[in-house]
Amino acid sequence: MEKRLQEIYEKIDRKLQAECARLGDRIPYIPEDGQYKTDMREENRAFWTNGFWAGMLWQMYNCTKNPLYKKTAEYSELSFDKAMEEFVGLHHDVGFQFLHTAVADYRLTGNPKSKTRALHAAGMLAGRYNPSGKFIRAWNKDMTGWMIIDCLMNIPLLFWATEETGDPRFAYIANEHAHTAMRYLLRADGSCNHIGVLDPVTGEGLEFPAGQGYASGSSWSRGQSWAIYGFALAALHADKKEYLDAAKQVAHYFIANVCRTGYVSYLDFRSPKEPVCWDTTATACAACGLLQIADMVPELEKDLYRDCAVDMLMALEEKHCDWDPYRDGIVQNGSVAYNRQMHVPIIYGDYFFVEGILRLMGKEFMIW
Ligand code: GLY
Numbered sequence: 001m002e003k004r005l006q007e008i009y010e011k012i013d014r015k016l017q018a019e020c021a022r023l024g025d026r027i028p029y030i031p032e033d034g035q036y037k038t039d040m041r042e043e044n045r046a047f048w049t050n051g052f053w054a055g056m057l058w059q060m061y062n063c064t065k066n067p068l069y070k071k072t073a074e075y076s077e078l079s080f081d082k083a084m085e086e087f088v089g090l091h092h093d094v095g096f097q098f099l100h101t102a103v104a105d106y107r108l109t110g111n112p113k114s115k116t117r118a119l120h121a122a123g124m125l126a127g128r129y130n131p132s133g134k135f136i137r138a139w140n141k142d143m144t145g146w147m148i149i150d151c152l153m154n155i156p157l158l159f160w161a162t163e164e165t166g167d168p169r170f171a172y173i174a175n176e177h178a179h180t181a182m183r184y185l186l187r188a189d190g191s192c193n194h195i196g197v198l199d200p201v202t203g204e205g206l207e208f209p210a211g212q213g214y215a216s217g218s219s220w221s222r223g224q225s226w227a228i229y230g231f232a233l234a235a236l237h238a239d240k241k242e243y244l245d246a247a248k249q250v251a252h253y254f255i256a257n258v259c260r261t262g263y264v265s266y267l268d269f270r271s272p273k274e275p276v277c278w279d280t281t282a283t284a285c286a287a288c289g290l291l292q293i294a295d296m297v298p299e300l301e302k303d304l305y306r307d308c309a310v311d312m313l314m315a316l317e318e319k320h321c322d323w324d325p326y327r328d329g330i331v332q333n334g335s336v337a338y339n340r341q342m343h344v345p346i347i348y349g350d351y352f353f354v355e356g357i358l359r360l361m362g363k364e365f366m367i368w
Contacts, residue, residue, distance in 0.1 A: 152230020
């Protein structure tokens, strides 16, 4: 296993160095015909995925100390200054964006400007808290009462801000949001809703629309992976057993589904059998969540989570990775949503795959 992981690591390093050289200061998302043609700084500076490229590069910088990774990661962080100034377009996903750029930079280099950027973002995320409903509102426009499962991955920014400033309000909001997610988004059978619409004045749960999965009541696999890793991270930061139990509940449901499909996840676990729709990004993110759970459970429980994470990451490597350094994007067959941009490489699929491999090697840098 060690030899195989080392080989994968070397392929990641070779491919990412080639991508850095081709991209320069541009920010990638989804390659077209094997090339990153769109620069997300121009397409949408505030887009939620714009931090993952830098996060992956900080992971590799931490392992290799190659200055190319550091320099390229810094470009993404700088591009968020303008997005912050414009403000419009930013929302609950500032956690994804700033944990992978400014917080990572600050943790690895101590850059004081990065700390300031990250605290601004944490203040903005905290400002989205709805005190009557006890949740962080998702998105913008008229969705005042919307909360989504994805947001669990953003609240580590609030836990970080409390650690950094000593001000408990950030962690308080993170905990309240996690509780409301358990109440309204987690289902008793271990699956979860993508979206919960709450009355923004009273906080009452109103409806649970479809979101990026097949339908309302279905089971969008990336949403399930956000729940596994998000609750596990909340457990890590808040040291609460109920969060770890929630993460394990969704993990068991996810494992029960992927072990029937060669350890790679369908886009939705409750959609029609045909056409077959994969989402490898969900597999990679869930694998990282399982490894996080494995780190927090007693010795005799660890193997279930770790072994399944290994099976998932190795299945991705065997069947879905493109290692050609002249082509952009590593993990193929990611899907943005049901019937939207399906079976393409997506930057966050690569991020979670790289984090998962580094975790298995004990080389990861804790970005969350
Ligand atoms: N957070 C949006 C998504 O998972 O596509």
